[in-house]
Amino acid sequence: MEAVEEACLAFAAGRTTAERQAAESVLHHFKQSPQAHADSIHLLTHSAVPMAQFHAVTTLCELSLLERVSVSQRKETIGFLLHHATSSSSMPSFVASALISTIAILIKRNWLQESPTDRTAILSHITQLASSSSNTPSNLVGIKLLLAFVTEMRGASDKKTRAMFQPVAFHTSCRQALEKDGLVQILALAVHLITHQPSPQALEHVYLLTVELLQWFEAPSDSTSILLAVDPRWKPYLVQASFVQAIFQAYTTHRSHGLWSHTIRQVLILLASVTGSIFDSPDHHVAYITWIFHGALFIFHHPLPSNVEREVIDMCQLTYRLVSNWSSLNDPALADPLVSEVARLSCLLLQSALQEADEDGGEVWQMEGLDVLMDAWSLLTAPFATAALPPPPTIQAASAQVVRLYLQVRLRLVCRSDDNDAEEDEDIELNVAKTLEEQLGLVASLARLNAPQNLSLCLSLLVETANERRTHTTKSLDDESFRHVLDKLHFVILFTGIVIADEYKGEKPAVPWSMEATLSVVEQLVHGVLTLLAEEIQAVQVAPQRESPYLSEQLLSTATRLHVTYFDIFPSKSADMVALYCQSATVYLTHWYMQPHVIQNVVELLLALPKTPAAVGLCMQSAQFQWLTHSILAVQGALLYIPSQRRGLMCEALVRIIVPDAPDQLAPFVSEWHRCLDMMTQSSTTTHSHIQVESILELYAGLARSSESRSFAAVEPLVLPWFPLLLRTLETFQSVPSIVPLVLKCACDFVEANLAYLSLDKAMDLYGHCDRLIGTFCVTNSVTQRSAISDDELQFEDMFMLLTLLSHLVAKDVIDFADDTANSAGVVADVVFSGLNQVIPLMTHDLLQYPKLSVQYFTLVSYLVDVYPDKVVRLNPSLLHQLLQSLVVGMRHTNTDIVRYSFQSVGELAACQLRQPTAASTGLLGQFIPVVLQMLVFEAAAAVVVDGAALALYSLFLVERPNIESIAHAFCAGMDSPLQDTMMHALGQLMHSLPPAQPQTAASVGHARKHRAHFKAQMYAFVAHVRGYVQIK
Incomplete structure (x- = not known):
């Protein structure tokens, strides 16, 4: 005992590493001892060292949870620990908490094996303790034990399943059993204790118990309800x-x-x-x-x-x-x-x-x-969200009062943080902006219930803040006071847009009903925002370095809202609005083409114009729009210095405007792209030509993305003939890292946007083009060649685009081919599997570490295995081996979706092999069995892993039934004799849970679900027994 006490003290003291390791060795040896249970009892009752007492409790808990421990043995331990808890008043709080928690865990472990009478007796004994005289140890222990027991029984988690070596189903059954019989009695006691005012020592625990009891009926995490549908028996x-009053x-x-x-x-x-x-x-x-x-x-x-x-x-x-x-x-x-x-x-x-609000600090x-x-x-x-029921005066008065105060607070708060002083993480900024906009959406809904007062308030704030900006003495971004004015103006513009145009992203945005009676004020607000946008672009044109992109971003975003909502409502202003949009696009593209958020908002504004057909006609009549079109779409246009990606985005927006009114206008530009790209594929390549190729490919991708149901007929003849040229471009520029992913991106964008609209013959032609494109990429990017590329990011981008293309091609097989008369669906599978054949060798272990790429890869593989398992098992043996090795990586991935996809794929492959045995995959699937067993027995496997492993192992065991014994011996070869014997015995019992060998007849298929459920239950027992033995051993 002295050695264990010294080891506990040394371990807790945190001295040198060597001392801690020596102490850990002593404690580990203590747990492994055949007398560990008796020694732990002696240590708990006789030691005066708190850490030694704690170690004794945790050891008793681990030993008592082992599968080989009987119910009666566990009950003896529970009785001893409960007696010790009620009779010992000198234990430190952390030891007492561990002791109470251990009793609750062991009671739960026995719960399903106890008879209803015994369960009632256990609960009666604990409730008697909890209801005994106040200020006694028994009373407090009873209440704490009820709290720990209800907490333990309330739900299951990966931590609980691992600690108790029991499946989620066990925890669910325990919960259901207590809810059916026993929970009401615990509630009755809690209510009695609260009504009769518990002692101060017990008060907190009684109320914590009540919290746990009420949370029992919380809706699932994926539910939006916050209400509790409580058992009527309560x-x-x-x-x-009287109960509510007592609280x-x-x-x-x-x-x-x-x-x-x-x-x-x-x-x-x-x-x-x-x-x-x-x-x-x-x-x-x-x-x-x-x-x-x-x-x-x-x-x-x-x-x-x-x-x-x-x-x-x-x-x-x-x-x-x-x-x-x-x-x-x-x-x-x-x-x-x-x-x-x-x-x-x-x-x-x-x-x-x-x-x-004037104090320093955060929110x-x-x-x-x-x-x-x-x-x-x-x-x-x-x-009152619709005009059917007008809001009552109380709501209107509250709306005006709360909105006014809210705007005052927000306008103070926006001045407390200076975004120009320090750059924050972009993701954090986006999350903060999203959260703020969600709150503003709720406040705006309240504001619309008293539109006359709140819109007038918005107008006065807009005018006041705009004038404050115009009359500021410095108008310098280096001046903090001026930046604060811009921050306030940004907020007022944002809030105004949300109030008067809340749902603007639909196909046909509608004016909020509450705005109809105040359109005169709305018109002034629209005019005010657009006036500010006009002033802003004029200032940017004169001195862009003195202006804030932050304000321009919001002006453009709000202008988009207002356009789609009110363009048709105020026809007298339509021509001026379109002229302003075209001027905005021109100025921002000319002076701020390196500001990605500003350009993105310009693109979104132009993309919104086709929602209002009248705006499209005005655009086509605008000389500035025609100049903008030529400057973007012409190979040598005036805006050719714009980064190619942003030029491609602009191309998409412009094409969507042009196609409905004048599709023929695009043909000369597209012909020019084709001619220039064709020339560059035949001439010597230079850095300048690389940049030009990138620009043309981005323009082509923008054209491909612009296709939709109403414009497809005009876009498809311009785009589909490009695929042979894309193939030549890939062959010519195969060594240019920036061009290769762009070629694949062009194919991806076209396939995603257009494939669903193509006729059967053209779709088949497209599949042929894509097959050749993928083949060319894979030939020119072999594993040997790719190993010479040191930049992992470039390899990632290429492979991600390739997998995305294959995923889009697979989608066609789901979309149509209902009128297939030429086995076209089979062609789809052949093309996709041809691509998969070529992609698998390129998916290195390093690339599989990229989460985004891994999800794309395993999603595709899982789908193909599910839909075409027979084709997967007939892959070239070496490719099949590489595919299976990648699934091993997927099983060990940190992403639970990837883990699930991998196990599903392995299980489906094994099931397919069981239905239709093939020589190519014989013996290959057996390699998964030791990998899965290693994960289950020697690693901390989450519930999703155990569930997935159960389904996969069921089919794997059936396929490898003749070889299981040799696989098991190989797996156990390096273990010591006791562990090897335990493992072989447990595996033997697990094999006995399989259904008898028989042909896959309809009858056997009908019983498959029952057999799988039985095997899963047995596998959880196997994991609990063997993993528990390993931990103690």
């Missing part, structure tokens, strides 16, 4: 005014205690979410909501200054739950009081935020609470 205990009384008593009060608030939040058949009628339901609502009013109106942040945020969450619960009933009785209190709480938060905490309240507002205002 009604006599939960739906009682509020406890909160009043312990309100100043931060931790306790937070736990009680969590109970109130969950109680506010209770719904379903637990209520006899809607009136009963409303009465229950009213109890909680009235009880919370005092807290709403009198927040505790010392704990205001946490308390107010929790009250916002409580309010949201109450509103969600009320909205499911749509009872008018509570509508006005709820609106009044949500408005009051919103204003309280915003006024508090205004007071703190004020009040905005977190407001996020929750805006969700509540969305529910309260949902009935």
Whole structure:
């Protein structure tokens, strides 16, 4: 015992590495000892070293979870630990917590094997402890044990399945068994303890137990509901005014205690979410909501200054739950009081935020609470989202009050951070912008319910901030005060656009109904934004270095919103609007072509024009648009210095505008591209010609992407004849890293946008072109040649484009061929598998480490194996071997989707081999068995791995049934004798769970699901037994 105590002290002290390793060795030897169970009991009861006690508890837990331990042995351990927990009052808290947790885990492990009578007896004993006299060790231990037990039984996770060596199904069955019989009794005790005011020592644990009990009925993680459909049997205990009153009384008593009060608030939040058949009628339901609502009013109106942040945020969450619960009933009785209190709480938060907005630091905490309240507002205002039901005066008044305060706070906040001082991670910026825009969308919905006042407010802010910018003394981006003015103007433009044009991305955007009565103000707002855009492009034209791209991005984005929503509403301004758009595109492309976000917004603005046919006609009549078209599409156009990728994006936007009105206008440009590219494939290559080739390929890709149902007939004759030239381009420039992926990109873009519209004959021609293109790429990019390319990023880009092309080609097999008379679907498979034959050797282990590339590859392989398993198993043996090796990599991937795809593919290949044995794959699939066994037994496998492995191993064992014994001996060869014997015995038992060998008849197929389920259960038992033995051994 002394040696273990010293080792525990040395391990905890964190001295030298050598000392820690020596201590770890002693502790490991202690666990491996045949007397480890008895020694752990002795150590727990006699040692005065807390770390030694803790080690004894964890050892008892691990030993008692082993498969070979009987139910009665486990019960003896539970009895000993429970007696020790109630009789020993000197244990440190971390030891006592581990002890309680271990008892709960062991009770759960026995639960399904206990008889109903024994289960009832166990729960009765624990509840008796919990309901014993207050301030006694037994009372506190009983409550803590109930908390640990309910927490353990509530759900399953990868951590729990690994720790207990039991499948998810075991944990689910335990949960269902307790929910059926026992959970109500635990709830009854918790309610009794709360109603009779537990002792301060037990208070927190009683309320934590109540939280766990209520969270039992939380909706699945993929559900959007926040309400709790509680078991109707809970009604006599939960739906009682005295119970709710007791909780509020406890909160009043312990309100100043931060931790306790937070736990009680969590109970109130969950109680506010209770719904379903637990209520006899809607009136009963409303009465229950009213109890909680009235009880919370005092807290709403009198927040505790010392704990205001946490308390107010929790009250916002409580309010949201109450509103969600009320909205499911749509009872008018509570509508006005709820609106009044949500408005009051919103204003309280915003006024508090205004007071703190001038302080240094990040986002004020009040905005977190407001996020929750805006969700509540969305529910309260949902009935008035259409003109059918006008909002009542209370909603209108609240809208004006809350929106005004919100804009004041936001305009203060945008000045607190200076985006020009430091560059943040782009992904973080995008996430922040997305979150802000979501919140603004909810506030805008509220603002539209009082459009006259709130639009007038937006107009005054827009005019005021624009004038502030015009009259600023420096107008320099180096001046912080000027940057703050730009930040405020950016925000006002963003919010204005969301309010008056919320849903602008649909095919036919509609004007919000609430705008119809205030179109005069809307027209002024549209005019104000477009005037600012005109001023901005004029300033950029004069001195681009003095202007902020940040503001231009927002002006262009809002102009897009306004165009698609209001272009047809204000026809008198249509010509000026189109002229402004063309001028904007010209100025920004000329002066800010290196600003990617600005150019992207220019492209999106032009892409929006075809949604309004009148705008297309005006564009075609515009001399500036014609100049812009020639400058972008002509090989030697005035804007040829623009980066080729952005030029391609502009090409797509321009073509979408041109095709509906004058498709013939494109032919000369496309012919010029073809002629120039043809010449460059026949002449010597230079750096200048490489740049020109890249530009032409990007233009072609933009043309290909522009195709859609209404323009395909005009675009297809221009694009399809290019494929032979693409092939020659790839052959000529095979050694130019920047051109190769562009050729593949052109093919990808055309196939993705046009393949679904092609006739059968043309589709077959396209498949032939793609087959030759893929073959050319693979020949000129063999493994040997690619190994000379040191840049992994270039290899990644090439392979990603190639896999994307194959995926698009496969999609055609799903889309049509209903009228196939020429075995065209077979041609699709042949082309795709021809490509797969050539791609597999190029997919190196290093390339498979790229997540994006790996997902693309394994998604494609999984689909092909699922649809064409017979073709996969008939691949060239060496290619099949490489494919299978890549699946081994996929099984060990960190991405769970890739792991699942890999196991599915292996299982399907084995099932295909079982149905139609082929000589080529004989023996190859057996290599997966030791790999999977290694993962299951010696590695920490997640539940998704174990489930996938079960399905794969079932078919693998059936295929390799004659060779299993030799495979098992080879797998166990390096193990010591005891482990080898245990492993061989366990594998033998697992093999016995397979169905008897028989032909794959209809009858056997009908029983396949039953056999697989039985095998899966046995495999979990195998993993639990063998992995547990390995860990102890």
